[in-house]
Amino acid sequence: MSTSSPQGDTVPDPSDTRIVPSAAPARTLYVDTIGATVRRQRERLLVQESTDQGRKTLAAHPACDLDSVILVGQGAHCTTPALRFCLSRDLTVLLLSRHGKVQGYLSPPSSTKRVDVRQAQYAATRRPESRVLCARAWVGAKLHNMQRRLYRRACRNTCPALERALESFDALERRHMRADSLDVLRGLEGAATRAYFQAWPALIQREEPTFNFDGRNRRPPGDAVNALLGFTYALLQKDVRAACATAGIDPSLGLLHSPRSGCPAAVLDLMEPFRPALADSVVLSLINRRAVAPEHFESRDRGIYLNKSGRTAVYKAYGSRRTDTVTPPDYNRSLPYVRVLELQARRLAEALTEETDFTAFRL
CATH class of the missing domain: 3.100.10.20 (CRISPR-associated endonuclease Cas1, N-terminal domain)
Structure with a gap:
């Protein structure tokens, strides 16, 4: 606790x-x-x-x-x-x-309480051009933030894996600007995420077999790094869900992610740029600063999971990170990350109700 x-x-x-x-x-x-x-x-x-x-x-x-x-x-x-x-x-x-x-x-x-936002949100799901504009903003911001995280590491000490990933991002960014359908944008996001995580072994600066990483997996997580990622994404999802409630956004009605039963699609939309910017930074910091160790994990239910002491370490690191300040795009002051999430939800609500462009968060 x-x-x-x-x-x-x-x-x-x-x-x-x-x-x-x-x-x-x-x-x-x-x-x-x-x-x-x-x-x-x-x-x-x-x-x-x-x-x-x-x-x-x-x-x-x-x-x-x-x-x-x-x-x-x-x-x-x-x-x-x-x-x-x-x-x-x-x-x-x-x-x-x-x-x-x-x-x-x-x-x-x-x-x-924001019925006008809900009505505008429902209307936007029936306009393909509105969905594509918002989806392009989210995918572009996620690509940018993943690339920034890799570039920061490459500036200190590059390697072939990082160079290949950064070259992939340059090509994907050019294709993203021309994408005119949700399927293309989703495909680009998936390709970028695969390239990003393929370079993660270069971001993990710790010689410990427990933190060997061969790629993203879940349900169940197959290793300690994926256990950290999944749990930290759940905490981020909680904060984005609260931001949606504040702005009056229906969490289940997405524009990039297709609505389906039991899926908080709008929450997942807003999360995308913050995965590399907020959650991934927490995971890498926990590993590289030795705030987590092999004894923080346990094998059960055919997967690898955090135990109580491991979860406590994540709570502490994520709680600290969500209060770090950053200046959002087109904003004249810095805000804690947890309030940037709220700002993003409010900006989406404004873009939907006033039919204006939406600007997604970029580092």
Whole structure:
């Protein structure tokens, strides 16, 4: 169980009032202790476990310092009064499996208050040209951010794998600018992602067999690196889902990703540029700075997964990273990453309702 770190306030620009996100990130409360229960005490949330001597308080946080609560695995609980309290304070409660799968959300009714955004979103799905424009923005931004991550490594110490990947990105970028269909854009995104992960052994600067990486796999993850990637993507998905709720976007109705039952397609759309920019940087930092070790993983259910101490390391690293500041494109001040996610959702909502161009996040 851990929480991410707070960040100081920033002052919004009055000229950006339509799309300015909240001033500063609050913290996410991760409850990952078997037998722990979240309870309400006045304006606070307590995390307690039962002992022979009674209830032991593991953590206590004022609700005003939190933006969400994550219950990990079947052993973490939350009382009904605490759930009602979270909803009354606009806190999202997320259920996350120990494998890192997002199992569901409990969100306040305010998440559906923007009917105009929903209507515009539904209309856009019926206009192929609108879908292609947004998809091109997301794919282009993801290609750019993956290329930037590889280029930063190549500037310090290049190798044939990095050179090949960067050459591939140059060609894919030229094709992306001419792409005029969703199928072509999806194919380019898939090719770029394969080239990107083929170069990852050059980004992992650690001589440890546990962190050997032969490519992306999941369901189940076949190695420690994929276990880290899958779990960190789940935390990113949680933050993007909250951003969609703030902006009034239907999380299930995507433009790049085709809507299908049980798939948060719009969340996956908005996630794409942030996978290399936010989540992948967390994974590489955890490995290269030796914040995770072989003992942080376990083999079960035909896959490799993080154990409790490993998940705690990810919570800490991701919680710190989401509060790092960056200046988004066409914006005149820096924001914490968690608020850049919100800004992206708001910009998408504005582009849909006003039928203007959408600018995806680029490093």
